Amino acid sequence: MPIDKNLMRVVSITGVKTETKTVKTMTFKDQLSDKALPGQFLMVWIPRKEEIPLSAMVSNLSGHAAITIRKNGLASTSLFNKKVGDKIGIRGPYGNSFSIKKSNKNVLLMGGGTGLVPLVRLLANMKEFDLNFTIIIGARTSSEIFFLDIVSDLLKGKTYNLLISTEDGTKGTKGYPTDILCDLITRNYVINFIYTCGPELMMKKAYDLALANKIPIEVSIERYMKCGIGLCSSCSINDKLVCVDGTVFNSFQISSLSEFGKCYRDKAGILTKY
């Protein structure tokens, strides 16, 4: 019998890597999460605290999986403070994934903050293909930039273009990652496909740019999730459920999501403006 991905597996944390002062990557052994497709997420239970959705990160140990967490509220801070040997619950992986087409030679990945997590997994799945990669990483300030090491590791021996933006200009270009994207497009830089994950307003800007310039794009949308399995409608965006119909949506699908970049449902299910 195959393992039911819905059943929670309690796993031990086998590794903790500090990415920045507020971001850590944690590794654990789990066959199902190890096979997660890029863009899929896990429901992660922090005992006695809360359960939150987290994107599947890459781990270079076979049979292992990883998650990257930014310290924020109750759940994420409790997870951030976990140590090797502590036990957490995992169910999933859930959701669809980014699509990969070898014919799209020039791919651009743009991530903001922990939105980089699914993009790094995507990169790991695409690195065998003979593609030209452009990666844009955005952060508020230079000390909040992470994953530079893993990106250069994944793309070792390849030529790629890594661009950084910080809002305060302490590293790379001053401004938003979408400013870099806009600049590339204006300079007729060749882009066949855009993948993005991060703050929704950033992704909305990227979508608008992509649409205006006829570049196909896939975005990974975040919504408040309770069940993760299509039962509660907390994660709905128009007539789609982000947890099962997404999290990844393409240009065509986004064109009918009038709520994208505009509003989301809060914990009570009230449609709330960004």
Added chain:
Amino acid sequence: MDYNVPISFAGLDLKNPVMIASGILGLSQNIFDRLIKIGAGAIVSKSISNRPRIGYRNPTVVPLENQNWLNAVGLANPGADVFSEEISNNKVPLMVSIVGSSTEEFRTIVQKFENSNIVGFELNLSCPHVEKMGMEIGDDPNLVGKIVKSIKDLSSKPLIVKVGLGKSDILQIAKVAEEAGADGITAINTLRAMKIDITNKCPVLENKIGGLSGAAIRPIGVRCVYELYKVLKVPIIGCGGILTISDMLEYIMAGASAVQVGSYIAQNGMDSIGKLVNNLQHYLKTEGYSNLEEIVGIAHR
């Protein structure tokens, strides 16, 4: 696909008897429209309280072994004002489930929806994991009678009462509801249950105790419908653990005129709702029945 298995009951004419149970995808008009398009006969909204509720912290839904689920969402909902705005352009057969802690509160909520384009109300008197709401009301026969009567006085829309297994006898509560004017009874809600993680030595649900749904509660639900059918004049909606067409037929043969599904959606995804209706059409055709009524309660004969 026509999804046509017409039924009429409690003053309602529905395209087919397969409804989406309360709390399942119950908050967004866009999703309601999609569910009806893909085959649902009707939808019961998430239980709506007078004021918004954010519900309990996650985990609120825990999948268990053998096609069972545990949930304690804590009746999270946007509240009556926001939800009536949400459904202000509703055109699909939607029933609004209401939950409250006093007669006055129920009356206030009903008034807010009386002019909405909905096909009726379902009174949730059986949520097993929220204090002073749901089951705590459903366990008090006097209060049940009073609430049902006071709502019936206010609204001409069909009123279905959802009963469950609390401390009081489900047959008695259903009978009281019927005598007070209920137009139909839904049975059953989830059952109080819990899951403990033995590794971390603690309950998994944030609320510790929740409601069990899915395969395990089906034999109990079927028994309740069977017994209710004997004592009630109003029609019954069967609910609890319907995961296949044969599960649905069990309920109908026990006496249910319609059914509601919840965990089915968790198991198969919302796009599979039409399949259940198609399977019912197929069953009736191959068995030579011309309408569903012919088999409602057939197990009693």
